[in-house]
Structure formats: structure tokens, C-alpha cells
Amino acid sequence: MTALFSPFEIGSLALDNRIFVAPMCQYSASGGVPGSWHLQHYGALAVGGAAAMSIEATAVSVEGRITDGCLGLYNDVQEQGLAGLVQHLRRLSSIRVGLQLTHAGRKGSCHAPWDGGGGLGTEGWPLIAPSAIAFGQGRAVPKAMEAPDFKRVAEAFAVGARRALRIGVDYLELHLAHGYLLSSFLSPLSNRRDDAYGGSLSRRMRFPLEVAARARAEWPAGRPMGVRINCHDWLDGGLSFDDTLHICAALKDVGVDFICVSAGAVVEGVRIPAEPGYLLDYAARVRKATGLATRAVGLIHQPQLAERAIAQGQADCVAIGRAMLFDPRWALKAAISLGVQAAFPRQYGLGSPRSWPGAAAALPGY
Numbered sequence: 001m002t003a004l005f006s007p008f009e010i011g012s013l014a015l016d017n018r019i020f021v022a023p024m025c026q027y028s029a030s031g032g033v034p035g036s037w038h039l040q041h042y043g044a045l046a047v048g049g050a051a052a053m054s055i056e057a058t059a060v061s062v063e064g065r066i067t068d069g070c071l072g073l074y075n076d077v078q079e080q081g082l083a084g085l086v087q088h089l090r091r092l093s094s095i096r097v098g099l100q101l102t103h104a105g106r107k108g109s110c111h112a113p114w115d116g117g118g119g120l121g122t123e124g125w126p127l128i129a130p131s132a133i134a135f136g137q138g139r140a141v142p143k144a145m146e147a148p149d150f151k152r153v154a155e156a157f158a159v160g161a162r163r164a165l166r167i168g169v170d171y172l173e174l175h176l177a178h179g180y181l182l183s184s185f186l187s188p189l190s191n192r193r194d195d196a197y198g199g200s201l202s203r204r205m206r207f208p209l210e211v212a213a214r215a216r217a218e219w220p221a222g223r224p225m226g227v228r229i230n231c232h233d234w235l236d237g238g239l240s241f242d243d244t245l246h247i248c249a250a251l252k253d254v255g256v257d258f259i260c261v262s263a264g265a266v267v268e269g270v271r272i273p274a275e276p277g278y279l280l281d282y283a284a285r286v287r288k289a290t291g292l293a294t295r296a297v298g299l300i301h302q303p304q305l306a307e308r309a310i311a312q313g314q315a316d317c318v319a320i321g322r323a324m325l326f327d328p329r330w331a332l333k334a335a336i337s338l339g340v341q342a343a344f345p346r347q348y349g350l351g352s353p354r355s356w357p358g359a360a361a362a363l364p365g366y
């Protein structure tokens with residue numbers, strides 16, 4: 001058995017292997033409700049051999065969307081639509097399904113990436129953030145959050161968690177990364193408050209921790225709740241990796257079960273030096289410091305790299321993003337290339353290398 005294809009458990013979540021499909025926005029919802037695109041996209045991924053899959057960033061409120069095409073979980077129609085998507089996936093495979101809850105904060109109210117991804121301007125909706133600082137050029141200046149906003153957003157995450165439980169996902173993931181609302185509280189570059197929610201690290205993490213605690217209170221004990229976090233900001237004066245270690249320890253104290261160590265822009269234009277496995281060392285240090293189940297992400301596109309990361313204890317699991325978009329069967333191919341029996345869907349069984357000796361050499365990519 002390889003490390004990558006060994007089973008793992010996070011609370012009651014039993015995983016057949018260590019591979020997650022990373023959450024990836026599809027910007028294709030209508031009124032926050034999934035449609036045909038989501039059925040085929042997640043359907044293909046569900047039979048691709050990964051143990052688990054995170055449904056993309058799903059907004060907890062209408063203002064918390066990045067674009068008009070983002071999924072939402074703040075009304076009954078959305079809840080029904082997402083429940084239908086989860087049932088569809090259950091009929092296809094036993095992949096574990098999670099959902100990522102988010103609020104876009106000052107990175108909201110944008111065009112879809114294929115329309116340039118810029119701010120919607122006067123056609124958009126009002127934004128909120130820790131401080132009244134725009135994310136970048138052409139982006140709206142958000143309102144600095146006031147007491148009722150804190151109450152409303154925390155409640156929206158709690159309600160979102162309750163709805164996620166009702167649609168029957170196996171795990172919950174909170175988005176504390178990539179400069180969205182909760183992440184923007186953590187970074188001193190986007191949080192310039194001088195009240196109880198800004199300034200020192202303990203104040204900057206106060207609201208994200210309150211939200212995590214509210215979601216945890218709705219989410220059953222044993223069923224995992226994880227968090228995605230930026231390892232640091234890649235900018236002077238930004239969040240440091242030491243800060244991140246403290247934040248992860250505090251998240252553990254409020255009942256977070258796993259951490260996905262990620263990277264993404266808190267400020268427009270930040271350059272993140274990306275190369276294969278570039279976040280693995282950070283994941284390893286989070287794992288060692290906190291003892292929490294840790295998921296690594298970031299250009300882990302070679303099965304051998306993923307195998308080494310798990311075998312060497314850098315992470316407990318890996319999340320694969322873009323490679324899954326181009327090849328939803330990434331995990332099946334990884335199994336074959338590591339010499340492990342791949343869990344081919346039975347409909348494809350006759351095409352598997354085991355049924356067709358020599359196929360591994362003949363089929364491109366196997």
C-alpha cells in the first residue's frame with residue numbers, strides 16, 4: 001500500500017485515500033442555486049477516485065458573493081438545490097462531500113473571471129470589510145463593519161452551517177483564506193481597526209474565531225469542520241507564518257478538526273512564488289505545531305510528489321485543484337502510476353488497465 005492510498009479518518013469522516021478535490025468556484029449558479037454545469041462538473045469528479053471533494057465557496061449571504069454566479073446557502077431554494085446536488089453525488093459514488101462556507105468581504109461584487117473578474121461598479125452591491133479599504137484598482141470601497149454587521153455575519157455562518165447539515169454534507173469547511181472577509185480580518189494589511197477586532201493578532205483573529213465557534217456549535221461533534229487559511233501574505237507588514245501558527249492553535253481550541261494550508265491574495269497584485277509543492281513545508285509545520293489533521297494544497301500535481309508528502313508526514317491529505325479540472329480522473333491515474341489498484345467505476349471496468357493488459361502502456365497519460 002502507498003501512503004497516498006492509505007485510509008485516514010478525521011473524526012467520523014472515513015477516507016479511502018488521502019486525496020481531496022479542492023474547492024473551486026464555478027461562477028455558474030443562478031440565484032445561488034446549482035444547475036446543469038454543477039451536476040456534470042461535480043459528477044465527473046465524484047467518480048474520479050478521490051476520497052473527498054469540497055463543494056466550492058458558497059456564500060452565507062447575498063452580499064457575501066464574489067460574483068452573481070456564486071453558490072449561496074442563505075435561502076430555502078438554494079438549500080433545496082444543494083441538497084439535490086448532494087443526492088446526485090450520493091447516487092454516483094461513495095466520495096465524501098464537503099461544502100465550503102464563505103463571505104467574500106471586500107473581494108465581492110465582481111464580474112465572472114471570463115468577463116474580466118473586475119469590480120461590478122455601480123451595478124454591484126455594497127461591500128463590508130474590517131476597514132474601508134478597497135481590495136485594489138476598480139474595486140468598491142467597502143464599509144467598515146459595525147456592531148450589527150458582526151452580529152449579522154456571525155449569524156449567517158451559523159445558519160449556513162445548519163443548512164449544510166440539513167443537506168447532508170460529510171464535512172464543513174470555512175473559508176479563512178485568500179483575502180475574503182474572515183481572512184481580511186486576520187491580515188494587518190486589510191484590517192486597520194483600532195477596536196476589539198483589530199490591532200494585535202489576538203484582536204484580529206477575534207471575529208474569525210467567533211464565527212468558527214458559531215459554526216461549530218451548529219455542526220455535530222465528531223463530524224469534521226475544517227478551515228482554509230493563508231500561510232502568510234507574502235508582503236512586508238502582512239500576516240506572518242508565526243501568526244498563522246497561533247491562529248491555527250486558537251482554531252483548534254474552538255473545535256476545528258482540520259486545517260488546509262493555502263495561499264491567495266489579500267491585497268491586489270501580490271506575487272506568490274508558486275512551484276510544485278510550494279506550500280508543503282508550511283503544511284508540515286502547521287501539522288507539527290498543532291497536531292491537527294492537515295491538508296496541503298498548491299501545485300501537488302504529480303502523484304509522486306503527493307505520495308512523498310504523505311509518506312514523509314508533511315500532511316495528512318492533499319487537495320488537488322487545477323489538475324482535477326483538466327483531468328477529473330487524476331486520482332485514478334495516480335493510483336495506476338503508483339501501482340495501486342484503482343477504484344475504477346464499474347461502468348469503466350472493461351477499460352481499466354487490469355482488464356486490458358498492456359493498456360497502461362498504450363493509453364496516453366497512464
Ligand SMILES: Cc1cc2nc3c(=O)[nH]c(=O)nc-3n(C[C@H](O)[C@H](O)[C@H](O)COP(=O)(O)O)c2cc1C
Nearest residue numbers: 022023024025056057297298299300320321322323
Ligand atoms: C477555478 C478555481 C476556482 C477556485 N475556487 C476556490 C474556492 O471556491 N475556494 C477556495 O478556497 N479556493 C479556490 N480556489 C483555489 C484552489 O482550491 C486551490 O487552492 C488552488 O487552485 C491551488 O491548488 P492547485 O495548484 O492544485 O490548483 C480556486 C482555484 C481555481 C483554479
